[in-house]
Amino acid sequence: MSDDPVGTEERAPYVESPIIMTTVRIITPFVFTFGLFVMFHGADSSGGGFQGGVIVGTVVLMLGIGFGIETTRDWIGPTLPVVLVGIGVFAFLATGIGSVLLGGGFLEYDVYPIKKAFKYGIEFVELAIGLIVAGVVTGLFFVVAAGTRDTGGDAA
DSSP, X not given: OOSOTTSOSOOOOOOOOHHHHHHHHHHHHXXXXXXXXXXXXXXXXXXXXXXXXXXXXXXXXXXXXXXXXXXXHHHHOSSHHHHHHHHHHHXXXXXXXXXXXXXXXXTOGGGSSSTTHHHHHHHHHHHHXXXXXXXXXXXXXXXXXXXXXXXXXXXX
């Protein structure tokens, strides 16, 4: 048992595992592609932006497990999750407000002057939602992982 009652003792450093790193290298492109597939097929079948966004967000989680959280955080950077959420929100609102400006209701895709506007509109909105969810999942992963480190400050 430790003499440190509040759990601030230093944790063991990240240990590289060639098996996990190789597996992550092989599986990551397939998981990412599957996440995009789920996002784009939300208009026609099961799936959608939320489910696909979570799958794409787990790619970052896999990278963190395989290569270390700090290495992944440095590679991704602090702004990428925020940028993904911002682009997703902007795309969603632009699609909805654009249909209102064209004389329709919010997210009424039929007012857009393109062939199969309903189908492409739903797919675009699903992609926007996927970007939002992927950004939030990535950001939450880094926030939760940062909570496991001792920052040297008071928790209060």
